[in-house]
Amino acid sequence: MFHKIFQTLDTKLGFEEAKAHCDVPCGIYDPIVAQISALTVVRMMDLMAGLESEGVARDNSMSRYIAVKEEHAEKAKHEVRIIWGDYIKDQHVEAHPELTGVVHKVMQLGSKVRQTADREAGVAFVEAVNQFAEIFWATKNVKTKKAKAPYAPALETVYPDL
Template sequence: MKKFVMVLGIVFSSFFATNVYAHCQIPCGIYDDGARFTLLYEYIATMDKSISKIKELSKKTDAYSKNQLVRWVINKDKHAEKFKKILWQYFFTQRIKPVSPENKDKYHKYLREVELIHQLSFYAMKVKQNVDTKYTQKLIELLKEFEELYTGKKDKDHHH
């Protein structure tokens, strides 16, 4: 009986469990690249603020500050993961299509987009490992380059 209840609990939990994805992976045709870029910039800003709060709270010794410190670390790491998820599940998997090397211009762009996604993911990982805003600044720099390459628009006034 105990096993049955446990199995039933697992089945019930998995039935109602949901995963959050950057976008569905069916060909619905509803995409909003701009919204994804806005989210990516917001995630960087959140990681950056988290780093500042971690540094500030690390100097304090009271229980409340320690509790908040842990929460800011979790927040920073969670947003780094969300950032990578959009890069890989939305852009890499769904939006950036493989290109034949015979089409040199498009292939060069494709390779640079893939390279930038890898670099962005690497620096998101560095944000998780460190508390240095040089990594969030690198994310901004690389994301601007990726956005300009991906959209084909050079935006002088990033409002993100």
């Protein structure tokens, strides 16, 4: 009832407005790019370990695998940083206090998989990014499920259960 009265007054008097302003560049945030990038890192490690050719051909393939590993490790870190910096708010950290540690782990492992060809570190990197994804979807009240990625290296991956 009060709102109706104010609305009528507004049409006659024209009240000033105050903006409850939001930054909505697109509102689209999704950790899947980081997850695919982390999986790509492990895939490159596997290709590097299985490389059988010799000579220049081998050097060429190895260089390419390493370059892709470098690129995707950094891409995964970049995507997590964007969500961490632009989407995550204090109330998310309060609700998920482990989040800060998970993001830090992603950053550290993201560096380790660039420095080495250690597959265990690569798998740990995938797991850390999945942990981040799980928390991200929890902040949106979206249930998640775990399933093996339908492509090599077929590691367990967190997906929104829509």
